[in-house]
Amino acid sequence: MGMLPGLIGFNLRCAHLALFQHFSATVGQEDITAPQFGTLLLIEANPGISQSAIAGALRFDRSTLVQIIDRLEGRDLVVRQVSPKDRRSHALRLTESGFALLEQLKELAISHEDDVAGALSTDERDQLIDLLKKLYSRG
Amino acid sequence: MGMLPGLIGFNLRCAHLALFQHFSATVGQEDITAPQFGTLLLIEANPGISQSAIAGALRFDRSTLVQIIDRLEGRDLVVRQVSPKDRRSHALRLTESGFALLEQLKELAISHEDDVAGALSTDERDQLIDLLKKLYSRG
């Protein structure tokens, strides 16, 4: 395998691929992608949040958020309301079905998480998250 | 941010994104993507390797390898030879320019690696790779 197994990038790629596939097979049963799931969580935690704020938090372009919200709104999980404070921006909220689905998704996500972290102890899991945060929290 | 910061998947995604962008800005100067780089390394380490073997090692579909090799062959970095052992398969080898470019790429990759791992100690770096391997080496 040459130098590949010693590179952070290669191992990150493999892990990301494996997790992504497992996510699709579990949480994805409900036809939700990881960016969509993250968006729903942010709206739940911050009712009335704007598209740009989500884009900033998830490190996406504004135009990418348009498409994510389009799909979620098309499925009646999210509504765009005109913000009373700034009429350029949209205040996003979960619908009833949005809340209901998100509850299911969170349960699926937890069992997905437990499943993929099955090979790790609790300490190792915390360590891993810590190291990953260090990796992307600067630069 | 809701439950996001506590999820392995979210942190893996952010780290992967950050590394991918850094890779593009450094190793990618030579118009080489991560899968192309991995492919070149595998061919160098295993002259005469087949497309399917690479696909297996990198966890890609066979049809994806066709396109990767197409691009590398189009740039005269790799050649497809008919395998003497199994005339269905292609024995892949680096060209002179392939070898030359790969030398440059390896240097770039090492400094890319040092750069992104700058926030980590040597121990932490080894730990991270170890934990990532555990994550994808089963299931």
Place this chain on the structure above:
DNA sequence: TATTGTTATACTCTATAACTATA
């Protein structure tokens, strides 16, 4: 029958650039 590579095709994810409405 099974496997290697190929083709044609399509889908997802993401971004860029130009636009509008509002600030």
Place this chain on the structure above:
DNA sequence: TATAGTTATAGAGTATAACAATA
């Protein structure tokens, strides 16, 4: 002049399905 969102478009990355040649 700057910002929020939108549109149209494009590119990268990857996969599926059907096919030819070979095993």
